[in-house]
Amino acid sequence: MLATILHAARDVRSERVPDPTLVADTDAVVGVVAACVCGSDLWPYRGDPPVDEPRRIGHELVGVVEEVGSAVSTLSVGDFVIAPFLYSDGDCVHCRAGVQTSCTRGGGYGGPDHDGHLVDGAQGERVRVPWADGTLVATPAQPAPSLVPALLSLSDVMGTGHHAALAAGVGPGSPVVVVGDGAVGLCGVLAARRLGASRVVAMSRHEPRQAIARTFGASDVVAERGDEGVAAVHELTDGVGADAVLECVGTGPAMEQAIRVARPGGRVGYVGLPHGVELPILDMFRRNVSVSGGIAPVRAYLPELLTEVWDGRLDPSPVFDLSLPLDRAAEAYAAMDERRAVKTLLTV
Amino acid sequence: MLATILHAARDVRSERVPDPTLVADTDAVVGVVAACVCGSDLWPYRGDPPVDEPRRIGHELVGVVEEVGSAVSTLSVGDFVIAPFLYSDGDCVHCRAGVQTSCTRGGGYGGPDHDGHLVDGAQGERVRVPWADGTLVATPAQPAPSLVPALLSLSDVMGTGHHAALAAGVGPGSPVVVVGDGAVGLCGVLAARRLGASRVVAMSRHEPRQAIARTFGASDVVAERGDEGVAAVHELTDGVGADAVLECVGTGPAMEQAIRVARPGGRVGYVGLPHGVELPILDMFRRNVSVSGGIAPVRAYLPELLTEVWDGRLDPSPVFDLSLPLDRAAEAYAAMDERRAVKTLLTV
Numbered sequence: 001m002l003a004t005i006l007h008a009a010r011d012v013r014s015e016r017v018p019d020p021t022l023v024a025d026t027d028a029v030v031g032v033v034a035a036c037v038c039g040s041d042l043w044p045y046r047g048d049p050p051v052d053e054p055r056r057i058g059h060e061l062v063g064v065v066e067e068v069g070s071a072v073s074t075l076s077v078g079d080f081v082i083a084p085f086l087y088s089d090g091d092c093v094h095c096r097a098g099v100q101t102s103c104t105r106g107g108g109y110g111g112p113d114h115d116g117h118l119v120d121g122a123q124g125e126r127v128r129v130p131w132a133d134g135t136l137v138a139t140p141a142q143p144a145p146s147l148v149p150a151l152l153s154l155s156d157v158m159g160t161g162h163h164a165a166l167a168a169g170v171g172p173g174s175p176v177v178v179v180g181d182g183a184v185g186l187c188g189v190l191a192a193r194r195l196g197a198s199r200v201v202a203m204s205r206h207e208p209r210q211a212i213a214r215t216f217g218a219s220d221v222v223a224e225r226g227d228e229g230v231a232a233v234h235e236l237t238d239g240v241g242a243d244a245v246l247e248c249v250g251t252g253p254a255m256e257q258a259i260r261v262a263r264p265g266g267r268v269g270y271v272g273l274p275h276g277v278e279l280p281i282l283d284m285f286r287r288n289v290s291v292s293g294g295i296a297p298v299r300a301y302l303p304e305l306l307t308e309v310w311d312g313r314l315d316p317s318p319v320f321d322l323s324l325p326l327d328r329a330a331e332a333y334a335a336m337d338e339r340r341a342v343k344t345l346l347t348v
Numbered sequence: 349m350l351a352t353i354l355h356a357a358r359d360v361r362s363e364r365v366p367d368p369t370l371v372a373d374t375d376a377v378v379g380v381v382a383a384c385v386c387g388s389d390l391w392p393y394r395g396d397p398p399v400d401e402p403r404r405i406g407h408e409l410v411g412v413v414e415e416v417g418s419a420v421s422t423l424s425v426g427d428f429v430i431a432p433f434l435y436s437d438g439d440c441v442h443c444r445a446g447v448q449t450s451c452t453r454g455g456g457y458g459g460p461d462h463d464g465h466l467v468d469g470a471q472g473e474r475v476r477v478p479w480a481d482g483t484l485v486a487t488p489a490q491p492a493p494s495l496v497p498a499l500l501s502l503s504d505v506m507g508t509g510h511h512a513a514l515a516a517g518v519g520p521g522s523p524v525v526v527v528g529d530g531a532v533g534l535c536g537v538l539a540a541r542r543l544g545a546s547r548v549v550a551m552s553r554h555e556p557r558q559a560i561a562r563t564f565g566a567s568d569v570v571a572e573r574g575d576e577g578v579a580a581v582h583e584l585t586d587g588v589g590a591d592a593v594l595e596c597v598g599t600g601p602a603m604e605q606a607i608r609v610a611r612p613g614g615r616v617g618y619v620g621l622p623h624g625v626e627l628p629i630l631d632m633f634r635r636n637v638s639v640s641g642g643i644a645p646v647r648a649y650l651p652e653l654l655t656e657v658w659d660g661r662l663d664p665s666p667v668f669d670l671s672l673p674l675d676r677a678a679e680a681y682a683a684m685d686e687r688r689a690v691k692t693l694l695t696v
Contacts, residue, residue: 093588094612099636102612167638240441264442264450267640270633279627279639285618288447290515290640292615294633 003124004329004346006057009047010337014327017056020128023117025069026089028132030081032063032348034152035123036320037332038085039182039343040273045333048275056110058123059085060155062148063348065136066126074133080143081136082306083122083129084299085109085156090134098300105131122155123329125348137302140310149317149345150309153187157343158305158316159298160271161187161248165195167269167293168244172196175237178218179258180248181209183319183343184271186216188246190316193217194308197244201236203229203257209342212318225257233261242266247293252276262289269293320345351472352677352694354405357395358685362675365404368476371465373417374437376480378429380411380696382500383471384668385680386433387530387691388621393681396623404458406471407433408503410496411696413484414474422481428491429484430654431470431477432647433457433504438482446648453479470503471677473696485650488658497665497693498657501535505691506653506664507646508619509535509596513543515617515641516592520544523585526566527606528596529557531667531691532619534564536594538664541565542656545592549584551577551605557690560666573605581609590614595641600624610637617641668693 003017020029035058044051065079075081088095088103095103107113110121113130120127129135143151161184170176176197178188181204192200193216201220202213210221222232234241241263247255250272258268259280270293279291308314322341324332325348332344351365368377383406392399413427423429436443436451443451455461458469461478468475477483491499509532518524524545526536529552540548541564549568550561558569570580582589589611595603598620606616607628618641627639656662670689672680673696680692 093586097611097613099613102635238441263445265445265447265645274629274633277629279629281622281625281627284639285622285642287450288642288645290638290642291627291632292638292640294636294638297613297636 001125002326004057004121004326005054006044006051007054008051010045012045012057012330012333014329017124020120020126022067022069023128024130025071026131026133027069028065028072028075028129028136029067030061030063030083030127030129030136031066032061032122032125032127034148034348035061035326035346036152037336037344037346038156039184039336041333042337043273043275045337056121056124058121059109060152061122061127062152062155063127068132072132075136075138079138081138082151082154082302083127083136084159084302087119087130087135088299089131095134098297100297100299101295123326123346125326135299137306139306147309149320150315152345153316153319154298154302154305154309156298157183157319158187158190159301160184160296161246162191162301162305163296163298164188164246164248164269164271164293165191165244168246169267170195170197170244173198174243175199176244176246177201177203177233177242177261178246178248179203179254180272181206181213182248185246185248186212186319186342187316188248189213189218190216190314192244192246194314201233201242206339208321212342215318229257230260237263244269248272250274250277252278256280259283259289264288267292271296319343323347349473350674351469352405352674353402354392354399355402356399358393360393360405360678360681362677365472368468368474370415370417371476372478373419374479374481375417376413376420376423376477376484377415378409378411378431378475378477378484379414380409380470380473380475382496382696383409383674383694384500385684385692385694386504387532389681390685391621391623393685404469404472406469407457408500409470409475410500410503411475416480420480423484423486427486429486430499430502430650431475431484432507432650435467435478435483436647437479443482446645448645448647449643471674471694473674483647485654487654495657497668498663500693501664501667502646502650502653502657504646505531505667506535506538507649508532508644509594510539510649510653511644511646512536512594512596512617512619512641513539516594517615518543518545518592521546522591523547524592524594525549525551525581525590525609526594526596527551527602528620529554529561530596533594533596534560534667534690535664536596537561537566538564540592540594542662549581549590554687556669560690563666577605578608585611592617596620598622598625600626604628607631607637612636615640619644667691671695
C-alpha cells in the first residue's frame with residue numbers, strides 16, 4: 001500500500017509499504033478515506049526534533065473498517081469511523097475519567113505499540129488501529145462525501161479547539177480571545193461560539209484566516225501582537241482583558257500574549273505542544289490568571305461533536321483549504337510549511 | 349501608639365509611632381483587637397527581599413471602628429470588623445468580579461497608598477484602612493472573645509486556603525492532597541472538607557501540625573516527600589493521583605510535589621507567593637494538569653465564611669497555637685521562624 005514517510009527535514013515521500021494486518025484481537029484495520037497534515041506534523045517536518053531515520057507520519061484519519069479482531073465488539077466491517085489522534089483502550093482509569101490521552105495502554109500512530117508492533121501512520125491507505133473499541137467512533141451511517149472533511153476535523157483540530165475552550169472555562173457570556181490562527185485556533189473560535197461566548201476576538205495577521213475566523217463567529221480580529229496586541233484587546237474589553245483565552249500555538253510568545261490579554265481572574269486554555277514556553281508564575285500569581293489544558297482528549301468529545309456535525313449544526317470543514325491525493329503528500333506539507341494552506345486534506 | 353517595625357533581617361521591634369488619622373473621606377481608623385504574623389511575613393523577616401529601611405509590617409487584623417470618613421456609609425463607630433489582607437474599593441471592575449486583589453485603587457498595609465500617605469501595618473494598635481466600605485466586613489454583633497481567633501483567620505489564612513481549594517476545583521467526592529502544613533495549608537484541609545472532598549491527604553512532617561490537620565478533617569497524612577511522597581499518594585489513590593491538589597507553600601519543590609501528585613486531568617490550586625517556582629509545562633501538557641490560583645481575594649469569600657464562623661459551623665482557630673501581646677512581636681516572629689509555632693496571634 002501507499003503511505004507517507006518522513007525521511008529527513010522537509011523530505012516527505014509517498015512510498016510503498018507492507019499492508020497492515022491484525023496483530024491483537026482488539027485491533028481493527030481501517031481503509032483510510034481521508035487523512036490530513038497537522039500543524040504538529042510541521043515540527044518534525046522542519047527537523048524539530050531531528051529525523052534520525054525514515055518514519056511513518058500522520059495521526060488524523062477517517063475511513064472504513066476492513067477487518068476486526070475477534071475481541072472487537074462495537075464495530076463491524078464496513079463501518080465508517082473516525083479515529084482520534086491517539087488510540088486508547090477506553091477502559092482504564094484515565095479513559096473512564098475522560099482523559100484518554102493518558103490511557104495506560106494507549107499511544108500514537110506511526111511508531112511501535114506497547115508490544116513493539118508498528119502502528120501505521122495515519123497518512124496511508126490502511127492503518128492498524130489498536131484497541132479499536134476504545135478508539136474508533138462509527139458514524140450513524142455512511143456519510144455523504146461532502147461531510148468527510150467535517151468528520152475528519154473531529155480526529156484532532158475541532159476536538160482540540162474544543163478542549164482549549166473548555167480548559168479556558170468558556171461559558172455563556174464570556175468575552176474570549178483566541179491566540180493562533182491555524183486550524184486549531186480557528187476551531188477554537190468555533191468552539192468558543194458554540195459554548196456561548198459573547199464576543200470572540202481572533203488574533204490573526206493573515207487575511208484568509210481572518211475570513212475563516214469570521215465565518216466561525218469571531219466578532220473582532222486583532223492583527224497586532226506584543227504590547228500593541230495587548231492594548232488592542234484591552235480596548236475591545238473596556239480595559240479589562242478577556243475572561244478566557246485560548247492559546248492555540250504552543251510557542252513562548254503565543255503563551256505570553258495569551259497570559260497578558262487575560263483579565264485578573266481569567267483563564268488560559270492551551271493545547272499547542274509547548275516549544276520554548278516558560279510560564280510567568282509571578283504575573284500569573286499577582287493577577288490570578290490560570291493555565292489549563294494540554295494534549296486534547298478528543299476521544300472524550302467525539303460522540304457529542306459528531307452528533308452536531310452529522311446534523312449539520314457544526315461545520316469545521318472550512319479549515320481545509322487545500323485537498324491533494326495521498327501521493328502528493330510532499331506538496332501538502334510544503335503548502336502548510338509555507339503558510340499557503342491552513343490545513344491540507346489528503347484523499348486516499 | 350505601639351506598632352511593629354521591621355528594622356532588618358530577624359530584627360523586629362515594637363515601637364512608638366504617631367497615631368493614624370483619617371486622610372480620605374472613604375477611610376476608617378480601626379482600633380486593633382488582634383493581629384497576627386503571617387508565613388509571608390517571614391520572607392522579609394528572613395531578609396528576602398532585603399530590608400532597605402525600617403518599615404511597618406503585618407496585614408491581618410480584627411478590631412473596632414474608631415473613626416469613619418464622611419463618605420463611609422456601611423460602617424459605624426463601634427462596629428467590630430475584619431480586615432482582609434489587602435484593601436480594595438469594592439467598586440471597580442475587578443472588585444465587582446470578585447478579584448479584589450486586583451482592585452485598581454487597592455493596595456497593602458505597611459506602605460503608601462495611591463496618594464502617598466502611609467497605610468499602617470496591621471501589627472499595631474490602630475490602623476488607617478483606605479476604602480473602608482469596600483474593605484472591611486462587620487460582624488453581626490460584638491463577638492465573644494473566644495471567637496476572635498477564628499474571625500482573625502478570615503483576614504487571610506482561612507480565605508486563602510479556601511481560594512486554593514476553589515482554584516483546585518475541589519468538589520463533592522474529590523480526593524484531595526494538600527502540600528504544606530503552615531496555617532494556610534491547614535486551612536486548605538478544612539476548606540477542602542467543607543467543599544465536600546471525599547478524602548484529604550495532608551503532606552506534613554510535623555506531628556503537631558499533623559494533629560491539627562486531622563482535627564480539620566485530613567483522612568491521611570503523608571510525611572514523605574519527593575519520589576517517596578509521590579509513591580505514598582499514589583498508594584492512597586489506587587495508583588492514579590489526586591483530582592485536586594492545594595499547593596500552600598510557594599517554593600519550587602512544593603509546586604513540583606503538587607504537580608506530580610495530581611492525576612492526569614487534575615488541578616493544582618496554589619496560593620503561596622512563588623519563590624523559585626518554575627512550572628514544568630511539558631509534564632503539565634502531557635498529563636493535562638492545570639495550575640490555577642494566585643493571591644487570594646479573601647474579601648470575596650469573607651461574608652460567606654463569616655456566616656459559618658459566626659454560627660460555629662467553621663472553626664479555623666486551632667491554627668493559632670501561640671498568643672503574645674503586641675509588645676512581644678519579636679518573640680512571635682522568632683517562634684514562627686523556628687517552626688515552634690504554626691501561627692502567632694498578637695493581642696493588642
